[in-house]
Amino acid sequence: ANMKLILIFSALIGASLCLETFIGHQVLRIKTKNEEEVKQLQLLESLEHLQLDFWINPSAPALPVDVRIPAASVQSVKAFLESQGIEYSILIEDLQDVLDKEKQDMAESAQRQRSSSFDFGAYHTLDDINEELDHLASEYSFVTKIQIGESYEKRPLYVLKFSTGGSKRPAIWLDAGIHSREWVTQASALWIANKIASDYGTDASITSLLDKMDLFLLPVANPDGFVYTHTSNRMWRKTRSKIPGSICVGVDPNRNWDAGFGGPGASNKPCSDSYHGPSANSEVEVKSVVDFIKNHGNFKAFLTLHSYSQLLMYPYGYKCTRPDDYAELESLGRAAASSIRSLYGTTFQVGTICKTIYQASGGSIDWSYDNGIKYSFAFELRDTGRYGFLLPANQIIPAAKETWLGLKRIMEHVRD
């Protein structure tokens, strides 16, 4: 019997190869009946050239022996075991198959891990935000990411479309970050996007809202400015467009809309932070939104997020007269502010832009209102000046949560 052993082992020497993958490798479980069989396996184990990889080493008859065998040696080892009457079973037919499947599982899990671990309570870069938009779009069938245009510096303007069906259903517009230094707004928009997506189907209000209407969310309305606040100047507000004839850069995108353009409350000086620009819609960031909304033709609400001051405002900014729908907008504004306050006691003042903050021409909600979108509101989120633009990250989620309640109240009214 030992002679036979030596012969077969010699054959196995030639069969041993050095493989980089585990294609064709098998893992056998060997059940020894007595000490003699254990000794034979220990002999096998000592033959290094076979490159046998014992996962459970031979030690006592009662314990199973698990061994990984390279492809070329599989038949020889099996023949040996059979000739010795040693029982075995195949644990793994092809190890590479198992490894490939495991790798795939891990990659999928990592995708899910990385994405579901997006920290909504922290400030993120534009790249991270765009990655999360991709994740939301891939995770929810009724969420798609569309591009409505490009910024001055050629960054895509990404909008998340929430639509459960229909064809050009009445729609709600929500944007954030038109003024890039107002970081709590882009951050809140992301939390809100995730909230809406994950609550559809479980929250009665969101479900009935999206069953009747579409929602379009632009979380970073001014990506060039946003990147600039990360790389160069945290206090940057405007776009980053070059102004012909000036060393100064950028236009206040919320003075650039075609609503009382160039009137009081906007500056004609390029170096000013409220510079209205050379002409209405001169900023591509503004024009892209205008074109998108006009082409869609069925928007019922236009909501925009700013910070700071804790205000909930409706038109007008360019003139200090009341809009035709004053009573309804004031009442709805108060209801929304009340919803906001219900969560943490945060108080928002309600009123027209002109009375509440200042007269300001060329603003977005004035344009939307004068273009037939009745429910036009501008929010100024937390705080009232203690931290101002530099709101601590631990306030992002509370701010987003309370703001969402206000937005929801308005959306419910629009829906009904």
Next chain:
Amino acid sequence: ELPPSHFPAARAAAVAVGYLRYLRGGPGRGLQLRELRRARRQDIDDVGHKYYLELELEDVLDKDRTVNCTAEVLYPLGSKSAAPDVQVAVQGELRSTEEADKEFYNRIRSLEKELVAENIPDSHGNIPAELEPIHLLAWVAAGYVTWQNSTENTKFHLAQVKHVKQVKRSDEDLQFDYMLLLHEMVSQEVLPWQVTVLWHPQRGARVSQ
């Protein structure tokens, strides 16, 4: 009578709060407006516009309670360079900062190297705990600047302490040279402002622009 939610009253209130911060603020006390309860305006011929305000204030370091205050803010007619005249009356006691002030004073006096810091808060709104008193002292300085430079067409807030440097002195005052960023709400400009603050636990703050 003015609606407290409208900007004219809000701007006058900001001046009153700035003045109060300058008068009563310090490294251990940060006064903030909790609510503007009531506002009235009186136009005085040949003098200016006078606002009568009822304010509810809180200390950011002690938010469980508030203190009421009345203020009169008189914006002088015409001349842009004259600061508004402000009178304030605080009803009741503000929380004592004697302990905190002494601790801060001793800590800074015992520093081997002069304190230097920048970006308070940082981009993400963080303020290290040991720099909070420096931040609140900046509020005192910003309060002074606000009071001195406000008109009915401005509303200032301290946006950020860009840079602060302690200057060791031979007398008993602490000196901090600040580069402040002030956010002016109406123009939306963020304006750099250099100020020097002298501070002493008993003598309080003195600000020079």
